[in-house]
Amino acid sequence: MEYIGAGTLLAWVWLLLGQGFFWRTDVRLPDRRDPARWPSVAVVVPARDEAGVLPASLPSLLGQKYPGRAEVFLIDDGSTDGTGALARELAAERGGLPLTVASPGEPEPGWTGKLWAVRHGMALARERYAPEYLLLTDADIAHEPDSLRELVAAARSAELDLVSQMARLRVETGWERLIVPAFVYFFGQLYPFRRVNRPRSRTAAAAGGCVLLRRAAAERAGVPESIRHAVIDDVTLARAVQRSGGRIWLGLADRVVSVRPYPRLAQLWRMVARSAYAQLRHRPSLLLGTVAGLALVYLAPPVTLLAGVALGEAPAAVLGGAAWAVMCGTYLPMLRHYRQPLWTAPLLPFTALLYLLMTVDSAVQHYRGRGAAWKGRTYGAP
Template identity: 80%
Template sequence: MAVFPRAAGPGCGRLRRVSALTWITVGSLAAWGWLLLGQGFFWRTDVRLPDRTPPADWPAVAIVVPARDEAGVLPSSLPSLLAQDYPGRAEVFLVDDGSSDGTSELARALAARHGGLPLTVDSPGEPGPGWTGKLWAVRHGMALARARTDAEYLLLTDADIAHAPDSLRELVAAARSNGLDLVSQMARLRVASFWERLVVPAFVYFFAQLYPFRRVGRPGARTAAAAGGCVLLRREAAERAGVPERIRQAVIDDVALARAVQRSGGRIWLGLADRVESVRPYPGLASLWRMVSRSAYAQLLHSPLLLAGTVAGLTVVYLVPPVAVVAGALGGAEGALVAGAAAWAVMAGTFAPMLRYYRLPVWWAPLLPVTALLYLLMTVDSAVQHHRGRGAAWKGRTYTRPEAAP
């Protein structure tokens, strides 16, 4: 008698789907186990300036501030630079990168009103072929510093960054005490609006996940990064690394700068700041979206393959756990429910220290999957804008991918 195989019932398809979800969720949990223990403890927020023994002689410092249409933030940032309590000689060079809002005039007026360190305001004109506007301005500021001072160090700081009065002194002491060629602090960003609170701490969290601070500058480590808002750079190291000329096309210029210095034999350090803060507001989602999307695809080297991998990785690591919890609870898949809840708990637990650093309640931590979804969409949008010819657009300029630049 012939024996016919039993037809698969409707429950078998559901079983296969639930089983696949469970395995994917277990993979997500395994990824979080590795991120927790094997990614340089990126989630810890206790990396601060190292030993800061005051030097016997305080070296001269040139403070270079590239600025383009920054009249809205200069009153909150520039006076903090002019008021630096620094025992050595220091001078501020504000380089106006083609502003149309009176940035130069305002800077001079602020210097006249507040006094403090000497201020030079100048403009380099339109960027040369193959240069980004910011690095063209930094190049001009460094040239001014070489011509007018004998500065041993350059403080490269953005126009929206406010410094505590002892910021420069602490940076120089850390560099001198530890023999560092580059010292960079990730400024504390503004978290006043709802969207800033939802997006900004995750921005720093993701950055630290890519570039664990503990690995930056470690002897033999390949991880190199800096935070462009606050970089103290030894002038000799800059010349040895050939910057900014060697990185003139870089959209993510801070990471490119750190890599160039490290590859030329320089010692670098990166950590979180306590008293260096960004005063730039991002009141709505649109402004935050532009901040992330303008450089996200450049971070992926304009590679469709890396884009696909990033989308898949963000989905599995950040989105699958809450989906598994909901699907497991509704469908009775205990394995998916348990694995998803565990992965989500580890995710929230690693995010909590960053929320505390930003003085936000830890109940925001379980919302990280929502923020990750936003970042996924921003990254995809960055690629779409690039392929439409808009590339890394910022303040009226659009930059092509490096190999396409003249």
Template identity: 85%
Template sequence: MEWIGAGSLLAWVWLVLGQGFFWRTDVRLPERRDPERWPSVAVVVPARDEAAVLPESLPSLLAQKYPGRAEVFLVDDGSTDGTGALARELAAGRGGLPLTVSVPGEPEAGWTGKLWAVRHGMALARERVGPEYFLLTDADIAHAPESLRELVAAARSADLDLVSQMARLRVATFWERLIVPAFVYFFGQLYPFRWVNRPRARTAAAAGGCVLLRAGAAERAGVPEAIRSAVIDDVALARAVKRGGGRVWLGLADRVDSVRPYPRAAELWRMVSRSAYAQLRHRPPLLLGTVMGLALVYLAPPVVLAAGLAGGDPVAAGLGGAAWALMCGTYLPMLRYYRRPPWTAPLLPFTALLYLLMTVDSAVQHYRGRGAAWKGRTYGAP
């Protein structure tokens, strides 16, 4: 127990100091100023069976207060719930940004449905607008009226090719409050925002719900064609842009929110497990290493503390308690960001156990031929 506790504590000391200060939540849009000329922007929204959330998200895009030319292109990716018709109804007589609704047909072999829709929307926007920037945003994302203006101003001011904000996810139900803050916390641990934002760092990532992409950078990187089979398309997009010499920025959002509800644990479970094994590149050794790492870093501290107290081993109890305290301390900023009480921080080991089980289930579903399933489509390893 003492050795396990020592290993866990050392891991946490390294994570706190050496993992890009991933636990801090102060990476927000960089300082920005209005450009002399506002560039044209095409907002591309891939949508598949999104009628339930569209009334909350689409009006926020149409109501953007953007000084330059901007148009919205919603791509109805084979919806069966009337998504396209609802989008037209929501835009009728409303004013604001122009809306075009199009249907690309079924994706060609080798393409994911979302990226096929994005490809179609970008091509259509080039014909109609010839945009200097694309705003790629999901159908469940609601934007504050100044969101587009702030994104473009940040990109222009810092000469960025890709600006992405991690939308604030919904935390209304018990399971959302338990799992969602940890989801963003773990994402930041995998892809520390400060590392992502360094031009020469190899780390690259984006949050697919809100990505402002310079059109020229998209052409240089060959996207979306170059990433057409990517299940985790936002990270693949950022990597492609960075490999092409583009500058990437990623941070937390203040005025961009996801309106998609996850009222039950099963829905959150599917959201995580559908892509967890793809994150590990479908490799069993990486899965084994991830399980062992999660166990040592997140599960061992409370177990070692309890074992030390029960067995009269103060050294083990102290090591386990210190590791758990560091864990909780790093989680507090994310809880504050999501307006959750600090007393929930000690629950992180339990949440991590759920994520461990989701990751294992993701691998099991992959080998059963049901991996990366989303809205009636299943994608195997590329």
């Protein structure tokens, strides 16, 4: 137990100091100034059966206060709930930026539905006025009126090819409060924002809900054709842009929010499980390593502490308790960011156990032929 306690404490000291300060939540849009000329932008919104969230999200895009030319292209990806018709009604009622609603039909083999829709939206925009930038945003993401202006100003000022913000996710139900802040925390641990944002960094990531992309950079990277199979399309997009010589940036957002509810555990479970095994590149060896790593880093500290106390092994209890304390300390900034009670930090090992089980379930569903299932479509390994 002492060896396990010492190992997990060393792991947390390294995570605290050596993993790009992933636990800090102060990475916001870089310093920016208004450009002399505002470039044209096309807002591309892939949507499949999104009638439930469009009234809260689409008007925020149509109402953008942007000084340059901007249009919204909502691409209806085979919806059966009237998504396209509702979008047209909202545009007629609210006005604002011009809206084009189109449907590309079923995706060709080798394409995910979202990227097939993005391809169609980019092509429509290019035919109409060849925008300099593309704002790729999900149908459940609501933007403050100055969101587009701030994104473009940041991209211009810092000479960035891709600017992405991790939208503030909804945390209203008990399960959302338990799982959602940890989702962003784990994402930041995998892809430390500061490391992503360094010039010539080898770490690349983006948050798919809000991505401003220079069209020239997309063409240089062959996007979206080069990533057409990607289930985790945001991270794959960032890698493609980075590898083609583009500069990328990723941070947290305060004024870009997700309006999609996940009131029940089953819904959150599906959200994570549908892509977790794809994140591990469908490799059993990476799955085993991830399970072992999660167990050592997140489960061992409380287990070592409690077992040490129960068996009278004071050194093991102290080491396990110290590791658990460091873990909780790294989680506090994310809880503050989501305005959650700080006393819930010690629950992180339980949340990590849920994520471990979701990851295992993702692999099981993959081998059963139901992996990466989303709204009636299932995507296997590319």
